[in-house]
Amino acid sequence: MKLLVTFSRKRGREPVIAQVVRDTGVLINVERAQIDSHEGEALIEVPDESCQLVREHMEALGATTHRLDRTILYDRDECVDCGACISICPQEVFAFDTDWKLVVDEGKCVLCGKCQLACPHGALTLQL
């Protein structure tokens, strides 16, 4: 399960993710993080069964969490199987099958957004 965690940095540099890992014992995989002077945002992957527990602890520490059931929306009708998305994706979400048809493995996506820009046919939309 993917969670998008947003935390304010007004209260200082509290190690929210590390704290939650220690308190819950759940191993959190940080897939992407962007932190600037006043706000931090991290995309994390947690085991489905621990999702609720992690969310509760995160929110107790002042973070907001957003469950991502979908990552990118793939519009098969717009896609022409050109493959422009394949090489720019850092996570190998896209590949051709043996008939040169595009296959999309949404679960690997870390919502970097590159494919949304790179798709010439507007077939990929980030679900945020």
Next chain:
Amino acid sequence: MEKTIELVNERIRDGNAVVVTAERMPGVVAELGEEGALAEVDVVTTGTFGAMCSSGAFLNFGHADPPIRMERVWLNDVEAYAGLAAVDAYIGATQQSETRRDQYGGAHVIEDLVSGRRVELRGSSRGTDCYPRRTIRTELGIEDLNQAVMLNPRNAYQRYNAAVNTTDRVLHTYMGMLLPNHGNVTYSGAGVLNPLSNDPSFRFIGPGVPILLGGTEGMVVGEGTQASPAGGFGTLMVTGDMKQMKPEYLRAATMHGYGVTLYVGLGIPIPVLDLEAVRATAVTDADIQVDVVDYGVPSRGRPTLRRVSYAELRSGRVEIDGEDVTTSPLSSFRMARQVASELAERVASGRMTLALPTRRMDPSKAAQPMRETGQAPRVRDIMDRTAVSITLDQPVTAAAAKLLRGETNHLVVLDADGRLTGIITTFDISKAVLRPEKAKSVADVMTKRVVTTRADEPVDIAAQKLERNNISALPVLDGERRVIGMLTGTNLSKLIGRGRK
């Protein structure tokens, strides 16, 4: 053994012609040998489906009442060329909407028309005695047009160089998104299925030859613009009746940061009349080579990193500088196959016969670069020929004093040999004032990573550097990293003031 075009057409009409796609042909030749393949196969069909920017259509709207001779025409806010008398216009695929920019353009107008959607026509005129009306606004579907003739000046490139980017930033090009530090390779073209790669001597492809364009029967007009078949980069000018076309084979697209383009499906049948035709159509992806070109270099003569075959490109990975780099085609091989198969089916079922070119195109032709009567302005034409400098070991206060005295915002920092090693701006001095304990000498406060230019660099490239790095000056260096001048935003605005003479 040789066959005539009449024999092949007779077999097609009788439903007895053996038609295979160009992808299958190498296998047929491997199995039956060249003589066997000549005896067996009558027609090889090719197909390609990719971004073909140089596409468009002539449209005739019919006369309004009172009549108007439209001098300017917009379709859904995309301007079409109307210098063709009263009610004709040419809508070019890459022309962008005046209101929706790169999200809508000529390609989208074409796609909308072919998909049965209406578009808004807006026209204006000075008004004449014979054409008194000055403006018009109406909605038209493709069925309302007298003619909608697709005429694409440059389609079906024989092959296309692959693209890579060795700079440290993302580039947005017509070859798609190119990641920094050769993070990916993009390419285009159907390789084994490409029409001209299956007939590089233009023996069977030329003016008058029937083709499948946009899902309907069209025709080769002749040599495409910019054709350079001597180097393996032939192109074709093609035409077809847009009213009969299918939206599946004409797909509008936007290359982010570049603009609008049209994906076109195009296939050409090649009659297999002799052994030379057998050999030409037996071409494989491994036989078709292209350069991997560095789009990070902003000049016409972009450097080549290496040569690769379509077989390597289509394997999904190529080696660049010792690293395995992922490739992306920008054209669709699945759709290219579909075009070639649909064409094969048409020919095999007798619905489409073949023809030889009415005249032969010149396979030895090479495209010329533009003759420029004036050189694009260079940095040396507008730069300041002096630069205020300071050496590394000087105190920050000395730098501040020089900035004030020199009435400049930039001090170039030189090492002991007089070569550029850093730059100091008033911003750096301000930082030093805030943290005096950390900033004693010029070396402590200067910016070490300096973006620079050279005297012979085109001004447009230097201006891009300023804009991209959000800076206001570039030291101008000679070959030995010695500073010979400065280029500032002020210099650039003077150039604009001069009207770029």
